[in-house]
Amino acid sequence: MNSTYQLTLSRDAVKFVGKQEKFVQSRIRKALLGLITRPPVGDIRPLKGFDKRFRLRVGSYRILFEIVIRNGLFTL
Numbered sequence: 001m002n003s004t005y006q007l008t009l010s011r012d013a014v015k016f017v018g019k020q021e022k023f024v025q026s027r028i029r030k031a032l033l034g035l036i037t038r039p040p041v042g043d044i045r046p047l048k049g050f051d052k053r054f055r056l057r058v059g060s061y062r063i064l065f066e067i068v069i070r071n072g073l074f075t076l
Contacts, residue, residue, distance in 0.1 A: 005036045005067075024061075031058040035065065 009017075009032075017028050034041040035056060043057040047064070056063040 005038060005040070007032060007036045024059075027058055028061065028063070031056055031063065035063075 017025055020028070031042055035044075044054050045057075047053045047055055052068070053064065053066045056065065
């Protein structure tokens with residue numbers, strides 16, 4: 001079964017990505033699209049000391065995310 005997750009970005013995340021150069025925005029966008037596939041793809045590692053929180057490495061940037069399950073939907 002190849003379904004997708006729902007992706008919700010914080011206002012700060014949208015603002016940060018918008019301030020980056022176009023090629024960096026493209027790399028981040030591509031990495032985020034990899035997160036919404038099931039299973040998520042990319043350089044993903046769990047954060048130590050946190051349950052259901054992970055980081056995705058995109059070059060020198062780190063995208064921190066949490067998996068939340070609500071109403072049968074997985075939200076990253």
